[in-house]
Amino acid sequence: MLAGMSRRPLTTPRKHASQERSRATVDALVEATARLLVREGFDKASTNRIAQEAGVSVGSLYQYYPSKEALVAAVIDRHNGELMQVVRAALVEVASLPIEKALRRLVATAIDAHRVDPKLHRVLAEQIPRTGRLEKIATFNREYFVLFRDFLESHRGELRAVDLELATFVCVTSIEALTHTAVLHRSEMLSDERAATLVDEATRLMVRYLR
Amino acid sequence: MLAGMSRRPLTTPRKHASQERSRATVDALVEATARLLVREGFDKASTNRIAQEAGVSVGSLYQYYPSKEALVAAVIDRHNGELMQVVRAALVEVASLPIEKALRRLVATAIDAHRVDPKLHRVLAEQIPRTGRLEKIATFNREYFVLFRDFLESHRGELRAVDLELATFVCVTSIEALTHTAVLHRSEMLSDERAATLVDEATRLMVRYLR
DNA sequence: GAAATTTGCGAGCGATCGCTCGTATTGTCT
DNA sequence: AGACAATACGAGCGATCGCTCGCAAATTTC
Numbered sequence: 001m002l003a004g005m006s007r008r009p010l011t012t013p014r015k016h017a018s019q020e021r022s023r024a025t026v027d028a029l030v031e032a033t034a035r036l037l038v039r040e041g042f043d044k045a046s047t048n049r050i051a052q053e054a055g056v057s058v059g060s061l062y063q064y065y066p067s068k069e070a071l072v073a074a075v076i077d078r079h080n081g082e083l084m085q086v087v088r089a090a091l092v093e094v095a096s097l098p099i100e101k102a103l104r105r106l107v108a109t110a111i112d113a114h115r116v117d118p119k120l121h122r123v124l125a126e127q128i129p130r131t132g133r134l135e136k137i138a139t140f141n142r143e144y145f146v147l148f149r150d151f152l153e154s155h156r157g158e159l160r161a162v163d164l165e166l167a168t169f170v171c172v173t174s175i176e177a178l179t180h181t182a183v184l185h186r187s188e189m190l191s192d193e194r195a196a197t198l199v200d201e202a203t204r205l206m207v208r209y210l211r
Numbered sequence: 212m213l214a215g216m217s218r219r220p221l222t223t224p225r226k227h228a229s230q231e232r233s234r235a236t237v238d239a240l241v242e243a244t245a246r247l248l249v250r251e252g253f254d255k256a257s258t259n260r261i262a263q264e265a266g267v268s269v270g271s272l273y274q275y276y277p278s279k280e281a282l283v284a285a286v287i288d289r290h291n292g293e294l295m296q297v298v299r300a301a302l303v304e305v306a307s308l309p310i311e312k313a314l315r316r317l318v319a320t321a322i323d324a325h326r327v328d329p330k331l332h333r334v335l336a337e338q339i340p341r342t343g344r345l346e347k348i349a350t351f352n353r354e355y356f357v358l359f360r361d362f363l364e365s366h367r368g369e370l371r372a373v374d375l376e377l378a379t380f381v382c383v384t385s386i387e388a389l390t391h392t393a394v395l396h397r398s399e400m401l402s403d404e405r406a407a408t409l410v411d412e413a414t415r416l417m418v419r420y421l422r
Numbered sequence: 423g424a425a426a427t428t429t430g431c432g433a434g435c436g437a438t439c440g441c442t443c444g445t446a447t448t449g450t451c452t
Numbered sequence: 453a454g455a456c457a458a459t460a461c462g463a464g465c466g467a468t469c470g471c472t473c474g475c476a477a478a479t480t481t482c
Contacts, residue, residue: 002430018447019448019450019458021448021449021458021459021460021461022458022459025459025460040341041340041342042340043340046438046439046440047439047440047441048438048439048440048441051462051464056460056461057460057461057462058441058442058461058462059441059443059459059460059461059462060269060459060461061440061441061458062442063459063460066441067440067441068440117289126340126341126342127340127341127342129252129253129254129337129338130436131252131335131338132252136291148366163408165414166408166409167412169392169393169397170389170412170413170416171398173388173389173392174384174385174388174389174416175386176388177385177387178381178385178436181380181384182380186380189380189454195378197370197374198377201377201378201381201420202381203379204420205385205416205420208419208420209412209415209419209420210418229478230428230478230480232428232429232430232478233429233430236429236430248474257468257469257470258469258470258471259470259471260470262432267430267431268430268432269431269432269470269471269472270429270430270431270432270471270473271429271430271431272471273470273471273472274428274430275470278470278471289461303431308435311434328458349467397430423480423482424482425478425479425480425481425482426477426480426481426482427478427479427481428469428477428478428479428480429476429478430475430476430477430478431474431475431476431477431482432473432474432475433472433473433474434456434471434472434473435453435470435471435472435473436466436469436471437468437469437470438468438469438470439466439467439468439474440465440466440467440468441464441465441466442463442464442465443462443463443464443465443471444461444462444463445460445462446459447458447459447460447461448457448458448459448460449456449457449458449459450455450456450457450458451454451455451456451482452453452454452455452456
Protein backbone atom coordinates (compact mmCIF):
# COMPACT_ATOMS: atom_id res chain seq x y z
CA MET A 1 0.00 0.00 0.00
CA LEU A 2 2.89 2.31 0.66
CA ALA A 3 3.74 4.09 -2.57
CA GLY A 4 3.36 1.17 -4.88
CA MET A 5 2.26 3.05 -7.96
CA SER A 6 5.46 2.85 -9.94
CA ARG A 7 7.71 -0.11 -10.53
CA ARG A 8 10.79 1.74 -11.69
CA PRO A 9 12.74 4.84 -10.69
CA LEU A 10 11.05 8.11 -11.46
CA THR A 11 12.42 11.21 -13.07
CA THR A 12 9.19 13.10 -12.79
CA PRO A 13 8.25 15.34 -9.88
CA ARG A 14 6.37 13.64 -7.10
CA LYS A 15 3.56 16.00 -6.35
CA HIS A 16 3.04 19.49 -7.56
CA ALA A 17 3.06 22.19 -4.97
CA SER A 18 -0.26 23.85 -4.33
CA GLN A 19 0.59 26.46 -1.73
CA GLU A 20 2.89 29.33 -2.48
CA ARG A 21 5.35 28.40 0.22
CA SER A 22 5.98 25.03 -1.35
CA ARG A 23 6.38 26.49 -4.80
CA ALA A 24 9.19 28.60 -3.39
CA THR A 25 10.76 25.43 -1.99
CA VAL A 26 10.60 23.70 -5.35
CA ASP A 27 12.16 26.69 -7.09
CA ALA A 28 14.90 26.90 -4.50
CA LEU A 29 15.66 23.23 -5.05
CA VAL A 30 15.94 23.49 -8.81
CA GLU A 31 18.07 26.59 -8.60
CA ALA A 32 20.29 25.08 -5.96
CA THR A 33 20.72 22.02 -8.15
CA ALA A 34 21.80 24.14 -11.09
CA ARG A 35 24.23 26.12 -8.95
CA LEU A 36 25.73 22.99 -7.45
CA LEU A 37 26.04 21.28 -10.81
CA VAL A 38 28.05 24.22 -12.07
CA ARG A 39 30.12 24.74 -8.95
CA GLU A 40 30.83 21.16 -7.97
CA GLY A 41 29.85 18.91 -10.82
CA PHE A 42 27.31 16.12 -11.15
CA ASP A 43 29.03 13.60 -8.91
CA LYS A 44 29.42 15.86 -5.91
CA ALA A 45 25.86 17.14 -6.16
CA SER A 46 24.24 14.78 -3.67
CA THR A 47 20.70 15.16 -2.48
CA ASN A 48 21.90 16.16 0.98
CA ARG A 49 24.10 18.89 -0.42
CA ILE A 50 21.39 20.13 -2.76
CA ALA A 51 18.95 20.41 0.12
CA GLN A 52 21.53 22.27 2.18
CA GLU A 53 22.34 24.63 -0.70
CA ALA A 54 18.64 25.33 -1.14
CA GLY A 55 18.21 26.03 2.57
CA VAL A 56 15.73 23.18 2.80
CA SER A 57 15.70 19.81 4.50
CA VAL A 58 16.28 16.52 2.72
CA GLY A 59 12.82 15.45 3.73
CA SER A 60 11.29 18.36 1.85
CA LEU A 61 13.40 17.57 -1.16
CA TYR A 62 12.03 14.05 -1.32
CA GLN A 63 8.49 15.34 -0.99
CA TYR A 64 8.81 16.85 -4.45
CA TYR A 65 11.49 14.91 -6.23
CA PRO A 66 11.95 11.17 -5.89
CA SER A 67 15.63 11.22 -6.78
CA LYS A 68 18.60 13.28 -7.70
CA GLU A 69 17.98 12.41 -11.33
CA ALA A 70 14.51 13.92 -11.17
CA LEU A 71 15.99 17.13 -9.91
CA VAL A 72 18.61 17.19 -12.63
CA ALA A 73 15.89 16.44 -15.17
CA ALA A 74 14.06 19.54 -13.96
CA VAL A 75 17.19 21.61 -14.48
CA ILE A 76 17.60 20.14 -17.95
CA ASP A 77 14.01 20.95 -18.83
CA ARG A 78 14.40 24.52 -17.74
CA HIS A 79 17.63 24.96 -19.65
CA ASN A 80 16.25 23.30 -22.77
CA GLY A 81 13.26 25.58 -22.56
CA GLU A 82 15.47 28.65 -22.66
CA LEU A 83 17.46 27.27 -25.57
CA MET A 84 14.39 26.34 -27.56
CA GLN A 85 12.95 29.80 -27.05
CA VAL A 86 16.01 31.32 -28.69
CA VAL A 87 16.09 28.77 -31.48
CA ARG A 88 12.38 28.86 -32.22
CA ALA A 89 12.40 32.63 -32.45
CA ALA A 90 15.28 32.51 -34.90
CA LEU A 91 13.59 29.89 -37.07
CA VAL A 92 10.46 31.97 -37.32
CA GLU A 93 12.35 35.15 -38.04
CA VAL A 94 14.27 33.41 -40.78
CA ALA A 95 11.49 31.54 -42.51
CA SER A 96 11.12 34.00 -45.37
CA LEU A 97 14.80 34.76 -45.99
CA PRO A 98 16.80 33.31 -48.87
CA ILE A 99 18.53 30.20 -47.68
CA GLU A 100 22.02 31.56 -47.40
CA LYS A 101 21.08 34.49 -45.20
CA ALA A 102 18.79 32.22 -43.24
CA LEU A 103 21.51 29.66 -42.56
CA ARG A 104 23.99 32.34 -41.56
CA ARG A 105 21.48 33.64 -39.06
CA LEU A 106 20.79 30.15 -37.73
CA VAL A 107 24.47 29.43 -37.22
CA ALA A 108 24.90 32.69 -35.34
CA THR A 109 21.88 31.82 -33.25
CA ALA A 110 23.27 28.38 -32.45
CA ILE A 111 26.36 30.08 -31.09
CA ASP A 112 24.24 32.47 -29.06
CA ALA A 113 22.18 29.60 -27.72
CA HIS A 114 25.31 27.92 -26.42
CA ARG A 115 26.10 31.13 -24.60
CA VAL A 116 22.86 31.29 -22.61
CA ASP A 117 24.40 29.62 -19.58
CA PRO A 118 27.61 28.10 -20.89
CA LYS A 119 28.83 26.67 -17.63
CA LEU A 120 25.58 24.87 -16.98
CA HIS A 121 25.36 23.80 -20.60
CA ARG A 122 28.80 22.32 -20.37
CA VAL A 123 28.00 20.34 -17.26
CA LEU A 124 24.78 19.06 -18.78
CA ALA A 125 26.54 18.11 -21.99
CA GLU A 126 29.63 16.55 -20.49
CA GLN A 127 28.85 15.20 -17.06
CA ILE A 128 25.35 13.82 -17.18
CA PRO A 129 25.27 10.08 -17.81
CA ARG A 130 23.23 9.84 -20.98
CA THR A 131 22.09 6.29 -20.35
CA GLY A 132 19.71 5.05 -17.71
CA ARG A 133 17.12 7.48 -16.49
CA LEU A 134 18.49 10.66 -17.95
CA GLU A 135 18.29 10.42 -21.72
CA LYS A 136 16.00 13.44 -21.51
CA ILE A 137 18.81 15.53 -22.91
CA ALA A 138 18.00 14.20 -26.36
CA THR A 139 14.63 15.95 -26.24
CA PHE A 140 16.14 19.23 -27.30
CA ASN A 141 17.89 17.81 -30.32
CA ARG A 142 14.75 16.01 -31.43
CA GLU A 143 12.65 19.15 -31.38
CA TYR A 144 15.37 21.12 -33.12
CA PHE A 145 15.48 18.36 -35.71
CA VAL A 146 11.80 18.65 -36.54
CA LEU A 147 11.86 22.44 -36.75
CA PHE A 148 14.89 22.41 -38.98
CA ARG A 149 13.33 19.86 -41.31
CA ASP A 150 10.31 22.10 -41.70
CA PHE A 151 12.64 24.98 -42.45
CA LEU A 152 14.37 23.00 -45.18
CA GLU A 153 11.06 21.87 -46.58
CA SER A 154 9.83 25.43 -46.92
CA HIS A 155 13.01 26.27 -48.85
CA ARG A 156 12.87 23.24 -51.07
CA GLY A 157 13.01 25.39 -54.15
CA GLU A 158 16.53 26.46 -53.34
CA LEU A 159 17.73 22.93 -52.65
CA ARG A 160 19.03 20.16 -54.86
CA ALA A 161 17.05 16.93 -54.86
CA VAL A 162 17.84 15.37 -51.53
CA ASP A 163 16.39 13.18 -48.82
CA LEU A 164 15.12 15.79 -46.37
CA GLU A 165 15.55 13.60 -43.32
CA LEU A 166 19.12 12.86 -44.23
CA ALA A 167 19.97 16.45 -45.06
CA THR A 168 18.46 17.56 -41.78
CA PHE A 169 20.52 15.01 -39.92
CA VAL A 170 23.71 16.18 -41.60
CA CYS A 171 23.01 19.86 -41.01
CA VAL A 172 21.76 19.68 -37.45
CA THR A 173 24.50 17.34 -36.33
CA SER A 174 27.23 19.42 -37.94
CA ILE A 175 26.00 22.78 -36.74
CA GLU A 176 25.47 21.51 -33.25
CA ALA A 177 28.94 19.94 -33.10
CA LEU A 178 30.68 22.97 -34.58
CA THR A 179 29.02 25.54 -32.37
CA HIS A 180 29.17 23.37 -29.27
CA THR A 181 32.86 22.62 -29.68
CA ALA A 182 33.71 26.19 -30.59
CA VAL A 183 31.93 27.72 -27.62
CA LEU A 184 32.88 25.17 -25.00
CA HIS A 185 36.30 23.96 -26.07
CA ARG A 186 37.70 26.60 -28.41
CA SER A 187 36.59 29.85 -26.92
CA GLU A 188 39.55 31.56 -28.62
CA MET A 189 37.65 31.09 -31.87
CA LEU A 190 35.01 33.56 -30.82
CA SER A 191 37.06 36.72 -30.45
CA ASP A 192 35.12 39.19 -32.64
CA GLU A 193 36.71 38.88 -36.08
CA ARG A 194 37.36 35.18 -35.69
CA ALA A 195 33.76 34.56 -34.71
CA ALA A 196 32.64 36.12 -37.98
CA THR A 197 34.90 33.85 -40.04
CA LEU A 198 33.67 30.83 -38.13
CA VAL A 199 30.10 31.75 -39.00
CA ASP A 200 31.19 32.26 -42.62
CA GLU A 201 32.75 28.83 -42.78
CA ALA A 202 29.87 27.02 -41.16
CA THR A 203 27.43 28.80 -43.45
CA ARG A 204 29.47 27.89 -46.49
CA LEU A 205 29.57 24.29 -45.33
CA MET A 206 25.77 24.15 -45.18
CA VAL A 207 24.95 26.17 -48.28
CA ARG A 208 27.26 24.35 -50.65
CA TYR A 209 26.13 21.04 -49.28
CA LEU A 210 22.48 21.79 -49.71
CA ARG A 211 22.43 23.09 -53.25
CA MET B 212 59.68 7.19 1.43
CA LEU B 213 56.34 5.52 0.96
CA ALA B 214 54.86 6.92 -2.23
CA GLY B 215 55.02 10.59 -1.41
CA MET B 216 55.95 11.73 -4.87
CA SER B 217 52.73 13.37 -5.98
CA ARG B 218 50.53 15.92 -4.29
CA ARG B 219 47.36 15.43 -6.27
CA PRO B 220 45.25 12.51 -7.48
CA LEU B 221 46.98 10.37 -10.05
CA THR B 222 45.68 8.93 -13.24
CA THR B 223 48.94 7.21 -14.06
CA PRO B 224 49.79 3.66 -13.06
CA ARG B 225 51.52 3.35 -9.71
CA LYS B 226 54.36 0.97 -10.38
CA HIS B 227 55.04 -1.04 -13.47
CA ALA B 228 54.87 -4.77 -13.09
CA SER B 229 58.21 -6.52 -13.43
CA GLN B 230 57.29 -10.16 -13.03
CA GLU B 231 55.06 -11.99 -15.42
CA ARG B 232 52.53 -12.85 -12.79
CA SER B 233 51.89 -9.21 -12.01
CA ARG B 234 51.61 -8.27 -15.66
CA ALA B 235 48.78 -10.78 -15.88
CA THR B 236 47.13 -9.09 -12.90
CA VAL B 237 47.37 -5.69 -14.55
CA ASP B 238 45.89 -7.01 -17.78
CA ALA B 239 43.08 -8.71 -15.93
CA LEU B 240 42.30 -5.43 -14.18
CA VAL B 241 42.16 -3.36 -17.35
CA GLU B 242 40.05 -5.94 -19.12
CA ALA B 243 37.72 -6.29 -16.17
CA THR B 244 37.33 -2.53 -16.09
CA ALA B 245 36.38 -2.43 -19.75
CA ARG B 246 33.89 -5.29 -19.33
CA LEU B 247 32.35 -3.69 -16.28
CA LEU B 248 32.11 -0.28 -17.92
CA VAL B 249 30.17 -1.84 -20.78
CA ARG B 250 28.00 -4.09 -18.66
CA GLU B 251 27.23 -1.81 -15.74
CA GLY B 252 28.30 1.69 -16.65
CA PHE B 253 30.80 4.08 -15.15
CA ASP B 254 28.99 4.78 -11.90
CA LYS B 255 28.51 1.17 -10.88
CA ALA B 256 32.08 0.24 -11.74
CA SER B 257 33.58 0.61 -8.28
CA THR B 258 37.09 -0.47 -7.44
CA ASN B 259 35.78 -3.32 -5.33
CA ARG B 260 33.67 -4.63 -8.17
CA ILE B 261 36.46 -4.25 -10.68
CA ALA B 262 38.81 -6.24 -8.47
CA GLN B 263 36.19 -8.92 -8.03
CA GLU B 264 35.48 -9.08 -11.76
CA ALA B 265 39.20 -9.42 -12.41
CA GLY B 266 39.53 -12.21 -9.88
CA VAL B 267 41.97 -10.12 -7.89
CA SER B 268 41.90 -8.43 -4.50
CA VAL B 269 41.36 -4.73 -3.97
CA GLY B 270 44.77 -4.53 -2.41
CA SER B 271 46.39 -5.74 -5.59
CA LEU B 272 44.37 -3.27 -7.60
CA TYR B 273 45.71 -0.39 -5.57
CA GLN B 274 49.25 -1.64 -5.95
CA TYR B 275 49.06 -0.79 -9.65
CA TYR B 276 46.43 1.88 -9.97
CA PRO B 277 45.92 4.67 -7.48
CA SER B 278 42.28 5.21 -8.35
CA LYS B 279 39.36 4.15 -10.42
CA GLU B 280 40.11 7.03 -12.76
CA ALA B 281 43.59 5.69 -13.43
CA LEU B 282 42.09 2.37 -14.42
CA VAL B 283 39.57 4.00 -16.71
CA ALA B 284 42.36 6.09 -18.19
CA ALA B 285 44.18 2.86 -19.03
CA VAL B 286 41.09 1.55 -20.79
CA ILE B 287 40.78 4.82 -22.69
CA ASP B 288 44.41 4.66 -23.75
CA ARG B 289 44.01 1.15 -25.05
CA HIS B 290 40.86 1.99 -26.95
CA ASN B 291 42.33 5.17 -28.39
CA GLY B 292 45.34 3.17 -29.50
CA GLU B 293 43.16 0.81 -31.49
CA LEU B 294 41.22 3.66 -33.06
CA MET B 295 44.37 5.57 -34.00
CA GLN B 296 45.81 2.49 -35.62
CA VAL B 297 42.83 2.28 -37.93
CA VAL B 298 42.79 5.99 -38.64
CA ARG B 299 46.53 6.34 -39.19
CA ALA B 300 46.55 3.44 -41.61
CA ALA B 301 43.75 5.05 -43.61
CA LEU B 302 45.46 8.41 -43.72
CA VAL B 303 48.64 6.88 -45.08
CA GLU B 304 46.78 4.78 -47.60
CA VAL B 305 44.92 7.83 -48.80
CA ALA B 306 47.73 10.35 -49.01
CA SER B 307 48.20 10.09 -52.77
CA LEU B 308 44.55 9.90 -53.81
CA PRO B 309 42.61 12.81 -55.28
CA ILE B 310 40.83 14.60 -52.53
CA GLU B 311 37.34 13.37 -53.22
CA LYS B 312 38.24 9.71 -53.19
CA ALA B 313 40.47 10.33 -50.19
CA LEU B 314 37.71 11.98 -48.20
CA ARG B 315 35.21 9.28 -49.09
CA ARG B 316 37.65 6.71 -47.80
CA LEU B 317 38.28 8.70 -44.62
CA VAL B 318 34.60 9.00 -43.87
CA ALA B 319 34.13 5.27 -44.34
CA THR B 320 37.09 4.68 -42.06
CA ALA B 321 35.65 6.96 -39.40
CA ILE B 322 32.54 4.82 -39.40
CA ASP B 323 34.62 1.67 -39.15
CA ALA B 324 36.60 3.14 -36.29
CA HIS B 325 33.43 3.75 -34.35
CA ARG B 326 32.61 0.10 -34.84
CA VAL B 327 35.77 -1.26 -33.25
CA ASP B 328 34.11 -1.72 -29.88
CA PRO B 329 30.95 0.34 -30.12
CA LYS B 330 29.60 -0.46 -26.69
CA LEU B 331 32.81 0.55 -25.00
CA HIS B 332 33.14 3.57 -27.24
CA ARG B 333 29.68 4.66 -26.26
CA VAL B 334 30.37 4.39 -22.56
CA LEU B 335 33.63 6.28 -22.92
CA ALA B 336 31.96 8.97 -24.98
CA GLU B 337 28.82 9.36 -22.93
CA GLN B 338 29.46 8.39 -19.36
CA ILE B 339 32.95 9.51 -18.50
CA PRO B 340 33.03 12.88 -16.77
CA ARG B 341 35.17 14.95 -19.09
CA THR B 342 36.23 17.40 -16.45
CA GLY B 343 38.51 16.79 -13.53
CA ARG B 344 41.09 14.08 -13.92
CA LEU B 345 39.82 12.41 -17.03
CA GLU B 346 40.15 14.83 -19.91
CA LYS B 347 42.46 12.27 -21.47
CA ILE B 348 39.70 11.47 -23.93
CA ALA B 349 40.61 14.60 -25.86
CA THR B 350 43.98 13.08 -26.73
CA PHE B 351 42.53 11.13 -29.59
CA ASN B 352 40.87 14.09 -31.20
CA ARG B 353 44.02 16.16 -30.91
CA GLU B 354 46.14 13.59 -32.70
CA TYR B 355 43.50 13.10 -35.36
CA PHE B 356 43.45 16.85 -35.79
CA VAL B 357 47.17 17.08 -36.52
CA LEU B 358 47.13 14.18 -38.95
CA PHE B 359 44.15 15.57 -40.80
CA ARG B 360 45.77 19.00 -41.10
CA ASP B 361 48.82 17.39 -42.67
CA PHE B 362 46.52 15.58 -45.06
CA LEU B 363 44.84 18.81 -46.10
CA GLU B 364 48.20 20.54 -46.46
CA SER B 365 49.47 17.87 -48.83
CA HIS B 366 46.35 18.38 -50.95
CA ARG B 367 46.51 22.14 -50.90
CA GLY B 368 46.50 22.28 -54.68
CA GLU B 369 42.95 20.96 -54.77
CA LEU B 370 41.69 23.40 -52.12
CA ARG B 371 40.46 26.93 -52.29
CA ALA B 372 42.39 29.49 -50.30
CA VAL B 373 41.50 28.75 -46.71
CA ASP B 374 42.86 28.87 -43.19
CA LEU B 375 44.08 25.31 -42.76
CA GLU B 376 43.54 25.23 -39.02
CA LEU B 377 40.00 26.41 -39.39
CA ALA B 378 39.20 24.03 -42.24
CA THR B 379 40.63 21.17 -40.24
CA PHE B 380 38.49 22.12 -37.27
CA VAL B 381 35.37 22.23 -39.41
CA CYS B 382 36.08 18.91 -41.13
CA VAL B 383 37.23 16.92 -38.14
CA THR B 384 34.43 18.15 -35.91
CA SER B 385 31.77 17.46 -38.52
CA ILE B 386 33.01 14.05 -39.55
CA GLU B 387 33.41 12.97 -35.96
CA ALA B 388 29.94 14.17 -35.01
CA LEU B 389 28.26 12.64 -38.06
CA THR B 390 29.89 9.24 -37.77
CA HIS B 391 29.62 9.14 -34.02
CA THR B 392 25.95 10.01 -34.00
CA ALA B 393 25.15 7.71 -36.89
CA VAL B 394 26.86 4.69 -35.37
CA LEU B 395 25.81 5.18 -31.77
CA HIS B 396 22.40 6.79 -32.02
CA ARG B 397 21.09 6.11 -35.52
CA SER B 398 22.20 2.61 -36.23
CA GLU B 399 19.31 2.27 -38.69
CA MET B 400 21.29 4.58 -40.96
CA LEU B 401 23.95 1.97 -41.52
CA SER B 402 21.92 -0.77 -43.17
CA ASP B 403 23.92 -1.47 -46.34
CA GLU B 404 22.43 0.88 -48.96
CA ARG B 405 21.71 3.60 -46.46
CA ALA B 406 25.28 3.47 -45.20
CA ALA B 407 26.50 4.19 -48.70
CA THR B 408 24.31 7.25 -49.08
CA LEU B 409 25.43 8.51 -45.69
CA VAL B 410 29.04 8.26 -46.84
CA ASP B 411 28.06 10.03 -50.07
CA GLU B 412 26.48 12.89 -48.21
CA ALA B 413 29.31 13.33 -45.73
CA THR B 414 31.82 13.27 -48.56
CA ARG B 415 29.86 15.85 -50.50
CA LEU B 416 29.69 18.02 -47.41
CA MET B 417 33.47 18.01 -47.10
CA VAL B 418 34.40 18.24 -50.77
CA ARG B 419 32.15 21.15 -51.64
CA TYR B 420 33.19 22.96 -48.53
CA LEU B 421 36.88 22.59 -49.23
CA ARG B 422 37.06 23.66 -52.86
C1' DG C 423 67.82 -23.24 1.31
C1' DA C 424 67.86 -18.87 3.83
C1' DA C 425 67.08 -14.06 3.14
C1' DA C 426 65.16 -10.47 0.59
C1' DT C 427 61.86 -8.78 -2.57
C1' DT C 428 57.82 -8.77 -5.11
C1' DT C 429 53.15 -9.80 -5.39
C1' DG C 430 48.59 -10.97 -3.56
C1' DC C 431 45.19 -10.92 -0.11
C1' DG C 432 40.76 -9.16 2.14
C1' DA C 433 38.77 -7.54 6.60
C1' DG C 434 37.44 -3.46 7.72
C1' DC C 435 38.15 2.00 8.46
C1' DG C 436 35.84 6.36 7.97
C1' DA C 437 33.12 8.90 4.84
C1' DT C 438 29.39 9.52 2.10
C1' DC C 439 25.50 8.05 -0.34
C1' DG C 440 20.23 7.91 -1.22
C1' DC C 441 16.44 7.92 1.31
C1' DT C 442 12.66 7.20 5.26
C1' DC C 443 9.82 8.38 8.96
C1' DG C 444 8.20 10.32 13.21
C1' DT C 445 7.55 14.83 14.64
C1' DA C 446 7.01 19.91 14.52
C1' DT C 447 5.36 23.88 12.08
C1' DT C 448 2.48 26.51 8.99
C1' DG C 449 -1.64 27.25 6.35
C1' DT C 450 -6.74 26.44 5.20
C1' DC C 451 -11.38 25.73 6.19
C1' DT C 452 -15.52 26.06 8.85
C1' DA D 453 -11.37 28.78 17.89
C1' DG D 454 -10.66 24.06 16.66
C1' DA D 455 -9.91 20.43 13.18
C1' DC D 456 -7.48 18.87 9.39
C1' DA D 457 -4.33 19.06 5.64
C1' DA D 458 -0.15 20.62 3.70
C1' DT D 459 4.51 21.55 4.35
C1' DA D 460 9.06 21.36 6.61
C1' DC D 461 12.26 19.28 9.41
C1' DG D 462 16.58 16.40 10.29
C1' DA D 463 18.43 12.39 12.94
C1' DG D 464 19.77 8.46 11.39
C1' DC D 465 19.12 3.67 8.67
C1' DG D 466 21.52 0.45 5.75
C1' DA D 467 24.37 0.27 1.80
C1' DT D 468 28.18 1.39 -0.66
C1' DC D 469 32.14 3.98 -1.58
C1' DG D 470 37.43 4.55 -2.03
C1' DC D 471 41.14 2.99 0.10
C1' DT D 472 44.73 1.17 3.82
C1' DC D 473 47.47 -1.99 6.17
C1' DG D 474 49.15 -6.07 8.35
C1' DC D 475 50.10 -10.43 6.87
C1' DA D 476 50.65 -14.63 3.69
C1' DA D 477 52.36 -16.60 -0.51
C1' DA D 478 55.22 -16.65 -4.44
C1' DT D 479 59.51 -15.46 -6.68
C1' DT D 480 64.18 -13.89 -7.04
C1' DT D 481 68.71 -13.36 -5.16
C1' DC D 482 72.54 -14.95 -2.83
